[in-house]
Amino acid sequence: MALRFKNLGSGSSGNATLVESLSGTRVSRVLIDCGLRVSELKKRLNACDLAVEDLDGVFVTHEHSDHWGHALALCLQAGLPLWSSVGTRHAVIDSGVDVSGLDWRVARDGHAIEVGVLELTPFTVPHDAREPLQLRCSDGDRHLGVVTDLGHA
Numbered sequence: 001m002a003l004r005f006k007n008l009g010s011g012s013s014g015n016a017t018l019v020e021s022l023s024g025t026r027v028s029r030v031l032i033d034c035g036l037r038v039s040e041l042k043k044r045l046n047a048c049d050l051a052v053e054d055l056d057g058v059f060v061t062h063e064h065s066d067h068w069g070h071a072l073a074l075c076l077q078a079g080l081p082l083w084s085s086v087g088t089r090h091a092v093i094d095s096g097v098d099v100s101g102l103d104w105r106v107a108r109d110g111h112a113i114e115v116g117v118l119e120l121t122p123f124t125v126p127h128d129a130r131e132p133l134q135l136r137c138s139d140g141d142r143h144l145g146v147v148t149d150l151g152h153a
Helices: 038-046 071-078 085-092
Strands: 003-008 016-023 026-032 058-059 082-085 104-106 114-115 120-125 135-136 143-146
Touching: 003 038, 003 143, 016 038, 016 120, 016 135, 016 143, 026 120, 038 071, 038 114, 071 082, 071 085, 082 085, 085 104
Parallel strands: 026 058, 058 082, 082 104
Antiparallel strands: 003 016, 016 026, 114 120, 120 135, 135 143
């Protein structure tokens, strides 16, 4: 088993982190945040010998555009499920974004999400967003914490 990550983008111009779990012949990949344009994300995935079709889903930590900005386009184009908190979903909808056709799934603090051989456990953090969540990722043997934005430690 192996648990790996690759930071594809970080900062106000766009955040995206790839987390991958390998177990025998099974591979699961989740993109955490999608603040990069889809065309740019494709280039960065290609540099890792991957394509959008290799992703199993997207987790959005909160509604700020450098994290959420292009998740809708990516998920609709690739037919990927998207996870976020209810607060993030409401903030996006309240901003006037049409989310129809999106496979949007609810993530909750402390409730594990299984994506193939990868387990994601969201946890609440202080930040200036409606209901920000960050992730603990696990392959069963190894664990990785991904924290992108904090109001304070």
